[in-house]
Amino acid sequence: MKDALGAPQSLLVLGGTSEIALTTARAMVAERVRRVVLAGRPSAGLEAAADDLRGRGATVEVVAFDAAEPDDHEKTIDEVFAAGDIDVVLLAFGVLGDQDADAKAPAAAARVAQVNYVGGVSAGLAAANALSRQGHGALAVISSVAGERARKSNFIYGSTKAGLDAFAQGLGDKLHGTGVHVMVVRPGFVRTKMTEGLPDVPLATTPEAVAEAIVKGLRRKSSVVWVPGQFRFVMSALRHVPRPIFRKLNI
Amino acid sequence: MSDGPSADVRPTARRVRLNGWGRTAPTFADVVRPTTREQVATALGQRTSRGVIARGLGRSYGDPAQNGGGTVLDMTGLDRILAVDLERGLVTCEAGVSLDRLIELFVPFGFFVPVTPGTRQVTVGGAIGADVHGKNHHADGSFCNHVSSIDLLLADGTERTVTPESDPELFWATAGGMGLTGLVLSATIRMTPIETSLASVDTDRTRNLDEAMALMAETDEKYTYTVAWLDCLAKGANLGRCVLTCGEFAALDDLPAKKRRDPLRFRTGSLLTVPDLVPGRLPNKLTMGLFNELWYRKAPKHKVGQLQSITAFFHPLDLVQEWNRVYGRTGFLQYQFVVPFGREDGLVKAVETISRHGAPSSLTVLKRFGPGNAGFLSFPKPGWTLTLDFPTNTPGLARLLRELDEIVLTNEGRFYLAKDSRMDPADLARMYPRLERFREVRAKVDPDGVFVSDQARRLGL
Ligand SMILES: Cc1cc2nc3c(=O)[nH]c(=O)nc-3n(C[C@H](O)[C@H](O)[C@H](O)COP(=O)(O)OP(=O)(O)OC[C@H]3O[C@@H](n4cnc5c(N)ncnc54)[C@H](O)[C@@H]3O)c2cc1C
Ligand SMILES: NC(=O)c1ccc[n+]([C@@H]2O[C@H](COP(=O)([O-])OP(=O)(O)OC[C@H]3O[C@@H](n4cnc5c(N)ncnc54)[C@H](OP(=O)(O)O)[C@@H]3O)[C@@H](O)[C@H]2O)c1
Numbered sequence: 081m082k083d084a085l086g087a088p089q090s091l092l093v094l095g096g097t098s099e100i101a102l103t104t105a106r107a108m109v110a111e112r113v114r115r116v117v118l119a120g121r122p123s124a125g126l127e128a129a130a131d132d133l134r135g136r137g138a139t140v141e142v143v144a145f146d147a148a149e150p151d152d153h154e155k156t157i158d159e160v161f162a163a164g165d166i167d168v169v170l171l172a173f174g175v176l177g178d179q180d181a182d183a184k185a186p187a188a189a190a191r192v193a194q195v196n197y198v199g200g201v202s203a204g205l206a207a208a209n210a211l212s213r214q215g216h217g218a219l220a221v222i223s224s225v226a227g228e229r230a231r232k233s234n235f236i237y238g239s240t241k242a243g244l245d246a247f248a249q250g251l252g253d254k255l256h257g258t259g260v261h262v263m264v265v266r267p268g269f270v271r272t273k274m275t276e277g278l279p280d281v282p283l284a285t286t287p288e289a290v291a292e293a294i295v296k297g298l299r300r301k302s303s304v305v306w307v308p309g310q311f312r313f314v315m316s317a318l319r320h321v322p323r324p325i326f327r328k329l330n331i
Numbered sequence: 332m333s334d335g336p337s338a339d340v341r342p343t344a345r346r347v348r349l350n351g352w353g354r355t356a357p358t359f360a361d362v363v364r365p366t367t368r369e370q371v372a373t374a375l376g377q378r379t380s381r382g383v384i385a386r387g388l389g390r391s392y393g394d395p396a397q398n399g400g401g402t403v404l405d406m407t408g409l410d411r412i413l414a415v416d417l418e419r420g421l422v423t424c425e426a427g428v429s430l431d432r433l434i435e436l437f438v439p440f441g442f443f444v445p446v447t448p449g450t451r452q453v454t455v456g457g458a459i460g461a462d463v464h465g466k467n468h469h470a471d472g473s474f475c476n477h478v479s480s481i482d483l484l485l486a487d488g489t490e491r492t493v494t495p496e497s498d499p500e501l502f503w504a505t506a507g508g509m510g511l512t513g514l515v516l517s518a519t520i521r522m523t524p525i526e527t528s529l530a531s532v533d534t535d536r537t538r539n540l541d542e543a544m545a546l547m548a549e550t551d552e553k554y555t556y557t558v559a560w561l562d563c564l565a566k567g568a569n570l571g572r573c574v575l576t577c578g579e580f581a582a583l584d585d586l587p588a589k590k591r592r593d594p595l596r597f598r599t600g601s602l603l604t605v606p607d608l609v610p611g612r613l614p615n616k617l618t619m620g621l622f623n624e625l626w627y628r629k630a631p632k633h634k635v636g637q638l639q640s641i642t643a644f645f646h647p648l649d650l651v652q653e654w655n656r657v658y659g660r661t662g663f664l665q666y667q668f669v670v671p672f673g674r675e676d677g678l679v680k681a682v683e684t685i686s687r688h689g690a691p692s693s694l695t696v697l698k699r700f701g702p703g704n705a706g707f708l709s710f711p712k713p714g715w716t717l718t719l720d721f722p723t724n725t726p727g728l729a730r731l732l733r734e735l736d737e738i739v740l741t742n743e744g745r746f747y748l749a750k751d752s753r754m755d756p757a758d759l760a761r762m763y764p765r766l767e768r769f770r771e772v773r774a775k776v777d778p779d780g781v782f783v784s785d786q787a788r789r790l791g792l
Contacts, residue, residue: 081789084355084393084664084752085729089789165788215359215400259348259359259399
């Protein structure tokens with residue numbers, strides 16, 4: 081249950097090894113979160129993440145979860161809720177893919193969509209339904225500024241995030257007034273293992289900044305948070321750039 | 332047969348957003364408003380796996396009368412007086428009857444409720460669930476000290492009459508048990524005889540906290556009702572200055588001749604409603620500082636024998652209905668703790684911390700508790716209790732409250748569950764040494780955890 085100051089006590093992370101998610105989990109454990117469930121593909125990294133949070137005083141469960149296997153999502157997520165209320169679900173899994181290679185291998189490109197969008201839809205719905213049944217809680221979905229307008233350099237990933245983003249917005253509107261809060265998180269370039277080796281870009285940010293924005297957005301019940309905040313204006317400008325010009329931009 | 336609506340007109344459940352008086356942490360639940368015992372039993376039988384909790388008038392500040400995703404039984408429909416024994420001052424009534432109603436009905440017959448909180452808009456069920464206390468705690472104890480019998484509907488659907496003699500374990504688990512042992516259907520209360528409906532009140536203004544504490548220690552045994560209002564924004568030599576009011580129901584002889592003709596006359600007073608549209612930032616440090624100053628100045632330095640109405644003396648806040656709306660959308664929280672006698676340093680430190688922080692608590696109340704009762708989760712124990720309330724958007728509030736938590740814990744203090752909306756669950760067992768016994772009783776009468784609230788989930792009660 082959230083307390084009067086909006087601090088949650090329990091957290092389910094879908095994509096349990098995500099750097100952004102774990103940084104957020106650490107920030108929340110430093111406040112009132114005591115129960116953390118890390119759902120992800122079993123790995124040493126996932127166990128290490130659990131141990132790290134245990135070391136910070138949380139009770140941590142590890143649950144096997146593969147975003148690419150939507151048939152299992154409902155059962156896996158329902159079991160987590162059956163063991164106790166979840167105040168916040170953080171949908172964090174995602175793959176960046178390799179645009180150039182994926183463009184030449186359609187099946188590989190489809191896998192990016194399978195994880196980011198298809199997996200997001202089934203896991204997002206399963207989580208939202210469970211939250212509705214308990215009559216309270218929040219679902220934070222990590223989208224990306226890349227979904228705001230697909231760029232030629234990154235449109236496969238970008239389109240999956242566009243789909244996920246639209247899905248989460250609609251879900252949020254559907255659930256408005258039921259006690260379930262859906263929040264879309266749109267980070268720009270974040271220095272994590274996902275972007276390792278990629279050249280830095282303007283407005284690049286850190287997992288800590290994203291975590292802070294998520295925690296604050298949940299407390300304020302924001303429906304969308306941009307990280308860094310300037311992206312809201314950058315993207316609203318970019319959205320209106322005419323196609324012929326946008327096409328030529330080197331971004 | 333009951334005289335209410337026939338049992339086959341079943342009240343339907345509605346999914347409703349619920350919060351406590353502080354208007355924080357809302358959740359959605361299926362609310363049913365039964366009007367007969369049969370309907371209560373039916374609603375209990377129709378529960379889902381998310382369980383059931385009773386709700387009275389929702390005057391608890393946090394989430395004890397909420398049950399996200401589950402059933403909440405609005406008990407205010409059980410509002411009948413079942414038996415009255417004016418000889419012995421015994422009233423048996425259903426759990427949804429408010430103290431307001433009891434006062435209105437019985438003051439004219441020369442009886443007052445044995446204990447009243449700072450608002451009389453609470454139900455008998457809520458008064459038992461939180462084992463509420465009032466200005467007379469040092470003299471008379473808390474509400475359940477004056478309850479001789481409770482009809483309780485248990486998780487398995489059976490009804491049991493519980494008295495402190497017949498089933499002390501269940502009685503004292505229910506007293507202060509925050510609705511988690513079962514549904515109180517009705518109770519028998521020993522009322523307090525009064526000769527008049529007016530309180531004779533003595534008021535004293537003290538320059539600081541030390542002076543207030545000394546005076547309170549001295550006056551407690553002389554008066555049945557005492558309480559001090561504290562200016563938590565005052566600093567330095569004025570730290571913790573108070574307005575102390577002490578009173579007694581006036582005897583017939585205390586009244587001027589004119590009033591003696593109708594000594595038990597009782598009127599509620601006019602009510603004013605605060606609209607929902609007040610901006611969320613109204614009470615702030617500046618306005619509260621001003622308000623505190625005025626309140627303090629307005630009080631006489633020393634005055635005796637002033638006659639005050641029940642409302643003016645016991646329930647001044649009730650004159651403004653839904654005053655909780657002045658805090659606007661963000662809501663507010665109450666922070667009430669008790670530290671035992673001998674731990675005055677802790678109290679002083681807490682007041683210093685609040686004053687240093689400059690947090691604008693509008694209603695800060697200081698009171699001395701007498702002995703506690705056997706209630707496993709009953710709040711009062713001998714010592715000093717301080718009640719504060721803060722808008723939740725007060726800057727740095729979370730940090731300030733953690734600092735205060737630490738002071739309360741190291742001084743063997745504890746928090747009041749009816750006011751709690753944010754305590755650290757890890758602190759609970761230390762504060763309530765009889766928590767395990769409470770859990771044992773609950774495990775016996777409700778092994779599947781049918782009765783559950785948001786607060787119970789939040790604190791792992
Ligand atoms: C302005 C103000 C001043 C106050 N001053 C004081 C004070 O001086 N002293 C004090 O002690 N308290 C005080 N309180 C707190 C208040 O007295 C308690 O919170 C009380 O429990 C509220 O009663 P209610 O009927 O509104 O119950 P609710 O708030 O609706 O419920 C309180 C608890 O009782 C349980 N409950 C209610 N009905 C039943 C039932 N029929 N069967 C089983 N369980 C039930 C609920 O499940 C819940 O756990 C004050 C509150 C306000 C708003
Ligand atoms: N980093 C950025 O610049 C950036 C910017 C905007 C948005 N985002 C989004 O932020 C989210 C978190 O990313 P991050 O930066 O924290 O990167 P990260 O550390 O690489 O996290 C990605 C996570 O997705 C998980 N995942 C991938 N495929 C999965 C599958 N099939 N099933 C279950 N989990 C799977 C990974 O788990 P494994 O350990 O099993 O691989 C990992 O936990 C992603 O949705 C990402 O798209 C990132």
